[in-house]
Amino acid sequence: MYRLVFWLTYPLLWFISILPFRLFYLVSDMVFVLVYYIIGYRRKTVKENLDLVFPEKSGEEKNKITRKFYRHMCDMFLEMIKSISISNEELKKRFVFTNPEEFERIKKLDKSIVAMCGHYASYEWLIALQLHGIDYKAFGIYKKVKNPYFDKMARDIRGKFNGVLIPTVQATSQITALEKAGERGIYAMIADQSPKRFKKTHWIDFMGIKAPVFIGSEILARKLDMVVVYLNVEKVKRGHYAATLINISDNPRQEPEFAITKKYIKLLERQINNDPQYYLWTHKRWKHRNRPISEDSIVID
Template sequence: MHALVFWLIYPLLWIISILPFKLFYAVSDAVFFLVYHIIGYRKKVVAENLKLVFPEKTEEERFRIRKKFYSHMCDMFLEMIKTLSISEKELRKRFKFVNPEEIIRLQKQDKSIMMMCGHYASYEWMIALQLYGLDVIAYGIYKKIKNPYFDKLVRDIRGRFNGELISTTKATITITKHESENKRAIYAMVADQSPKLLKSKYWADFLNIKAPVFIGSEKLAREFNMAVLYLNVEKVSRGHYVANLVNITDSAAQEPAHQITRTYLDLLEKQIRKKPEYYLWTHKRWKHSHNPIPENSKIID
C-alpha cells in the first residue's frame, strides 16, 4: 500500500518540481485556494494560536496574518517539492547565507556545531549551506516518515547537496559515535516543537505564554561542548530568503544551564513578532498551556 501511494503521487510531485517558477507559484496559489478556502486546514488551530499570542491585535489584524500565513505555508510546501530538481545555482540564488565564514571560524576551533532552527520562513532550503564550499557535513535531525518510500525520498533530496538526515530516535547515538571518532559536523535541529505532557520536564515563556520546551539541542551541545548557532532566516520576497548565522556560544559547556535554550527562544520570538505570518501556526504549540505545570518540572527563566 505504501508503494502504491508513493508511485501514484511521485510523478505529480516531479512534474510540479520542474515547472518554471512563474507557473510553479501559480500552482502554489491554487493550492492555497484549496487549503484555505475549500478545506480550511486547521483554521481553528491557527485562529486560536494567533488570538493567544496576539490578544492586543484586532480580529481584522489577526485575519490578515492568518491569510498571509496560509499563502506562505503553501509556498514553503511547494518549495520543498521544488528541491527535487532545483539546480545548485538556482538554490544558492534563492537562499543566501550572508556570513558562512562563521562556520569556518568555528571549524578552526575543532568543534562540532549545533544549529538551532525554528519553524520560521524557510527551513527546507537551508541545505544551501552545503553549496558554500564548507569542509564539513551538515546533518538534519528529523522525524522519520511512516511511509518508507517517502522517507527515502526526503533523505535523497537532502543528499543532493551533500547533506544527510538523522532520525530523532538515532540522533544521540549517532552524534555520540561521531564525537568519539573526532568527526566534526553541523547538526541542524528544529527546536520549537511541543513535547508530550508526560515528558514535559522543562517549561518556559514563549511569546508570553508558559509552555513545555525541548532542551535536547542544548543537552547535546553541552555534553560535547559544541558551538551553538541560531539560523535566522528572513523571507525577503516570494521564493527568496536570506539567512544569518547568529552566534549563541562558542562553548556550550561553559554556559549556565538552560541559557542556550532561553537565548534561542528569545531570538525566535523576536522574528515572529516582527513578521508573524512566516511562523508555522498550524502546530498546536501551546496545547498544554492551560494544564498545571507538573511538580517535578523546571521553569526556564
C-alpha cells in the same frame, strides 16, 4: 499500500517540481485557494494561536497575518517539492548564506555546530548551506516519515546536496559516534516542537505563554562541547531566503543551566514578532498550556 500511494503520487510531484518558477508559484496560488478557502486546513488552530500570542492585535490585523501565513505555507510546501529537481545553482541563488565568515571563525575552534532553528521561513531549503562553502558535513535531525518510500525520497533529496538526515531517536547515539571519530559537522535542529508531557518536563515562557520545551539541543551541545548558533532564516521575497548564523555560545559547558535554551527562544520570538506570517501557526505549540505543571517539572525563568 505505501508503495502504491508513492507511485501514484510521485509523478505529479515530479511534474510540479520541473515547472518554471512563474508557473510553479501559480500552482502554489491555486493550492492556497484550496487549502485556505475550501478545505480551511487547521483554520481553528491558527486563530487560537494568534489570539493567544497577539491579544493586542485587532481582528483585521490577525486576519491579514492568517492570509499571508497560508500563502507562505503553501509556497514552502511546494518548495519542498521543488527540491526534487532544483539545480545547485538555482538553489544557491534562492537561499543565500549571509555571513560565511562566522562559519570560518567557528571552524578555527575545531568544534562541530548545533544550529538551532524554528518552524520559521524556510526550513526545507536549509540543504543549501553547503552550497555556500560550508565544508562541514550537514546533518538534519528529523522525525521519520511513516511511508518508507517518501522517507527515502526525503533522504535522497538531502543526499543530492551532501546532506544527511538522522532520525530523532538515533540522534544522540549517531552524533556522539561521529564526534568520537573526529568528524566535524553542522547539525540543524528544529527545537520549537511541542514535547509530549512526560513525567518530568521543562517549561518556559514562549511568546508570553508558559509551555513545555525541548532542551535536547542544549544537553547535546554541553555533552559534546559543540558551538551553538541560531540559524536565522528570513524570507526576502517570494522564493528567496537569507540565512544568518547568530552565535549563542562557543563554550556551552560554561553557560548557566538553560541559558542556551532561553537565548534560542528569545531569538525566535524576535523573528516571530517582526514578521509573524512566516511562523508555522498550524503547529499546536501551546496545546499543553492549560494543563497543570507536575511537581517534578522544571520551570525555566
